[in-house]
Amino acid sequence: MQSTSATAVQSPSIRFFSIPELIEHLGRFLHPPITILRCATTSRLTYQVLTPIFWTRLDFSDTVQAGRLSRSMDAHRALYRNMRYVEELRVQTGFLMHVVDCMAHQEGNDLLLLDSTTPATSTTITTAAATTSLLHTHHTTEAFTYPTTSGLFQLTWLLVLNRSSLTYVRLHDCDIRAPLDVIILAHALSNLPSLKDLDLKFKACLVRWKHVVRTLFYNLPVSIEALSLDSARNITGASRISSRANHPETGLPLTKRNRPLLRLKRLRILFGRWEDTRLLTDFVEDCPALESFTPPLFGNSGARLILMALAPAIVRHCPQLRNLDSCGLGSITIINTMPHHTLHSIGDGGHCMRWDVHAIMMRISTTQFSSLREIQIEKCAHVKGSAIQAVLWSCVALEVLVVRGGSAAATRLKHLVEREWTCTRLKRLEITVDLRRVETPAFVLAQTGRKMLTANNEMWEMLRRFYR
Incomplete structure (x- = not known):
């Protein structure tokens, strides 16, 4: 009897701290939220339940944050209800699959993810039901067996769950196995009205990369401000995506956006084939506010013709362009076409061609010397000392100069001090200097x-x- 009474006495308190709904309501009305978080430190169970309620940034690559989620079922329920308040989502396929599957199973495999604060109109119900039904079908049926090693299904599940406040999405090391994957992902992205930054880097793509890029770009929300698309491995001869308005397998609308991306400021799309760079000429027409751009690196004869059309299009449609994030033939062509003294920074973005860096630095030292503020070249061993001299002696507004490479990029100290530097605002300088004694x-x-x-x-x- 004593054990029974003891259990009866302790049950209400334990139940109180394990009801995520009640704690969530308390947390919403208390100001500031840190007051209830301090109370939560007295109980590990309470802390695990409370913490996801106040998360605005969900990082599955953070082992500490992901570890807390993987150990607590109550935390899964709290995060499931709080997902609409998450603003930043950083994803790697490690903990993503486990946590999202746990969140889905907490609600009895109910994938109809409607925001409880939004009126359930017929349009939202139809869209959410169609998308989640497709996700469930694509994940389980024999016709569209989704590989368990990929996290694209789990990511799309989260995107459907959060359609109101998500502003940043980062996904790395994921695979695209079928055209349906791209269509569902593009449809989920188009329903994020607050999305500002999208960073997708796929591990392998079994669909033609130009079709993936075109589908994602033309289904982006107009709120997007930064876009980065990359694929580590593109399969030659991969399948294509149908260009019809409604895909026969999904019934989802796949139409070209009618409005330009007036807020897009940074565009970084890497292609594996030079023929696909033709898409950039069409893309820049929709980006009048573009400030940072990653030009292609290809230098063969076919790519030169494409670049000769791309450079005037950028100058004509993107008057606010100030930053270039690659060192190749594309950057040289754009710099030659841009108005003088408009470029602010140039970098290699981790990619540069062998002999184009020297030509770029010599060119900007003569045409952009009064506006250039930053040069960051991280992986280059082929720039000559004369190019560094020209930059230091001419660029009056330069603040950052970083040129990292091997001995081929070294500049003798004697040559650096032959003339007075004009870059009086220089704050950071990282170059290789040859201090060996020169015997005459x-x-x-x-x-x-x-x-x-x-x-x-x-x-x-x-x-x-x-x-x-």
């Missing part, structure tokens, strides 16, 4: 009538004048 041959000294001591004194005199 005796016959050269004899021809000029100098001695070794005189040559060394000239070097020290140059250093004194430079650091004066």
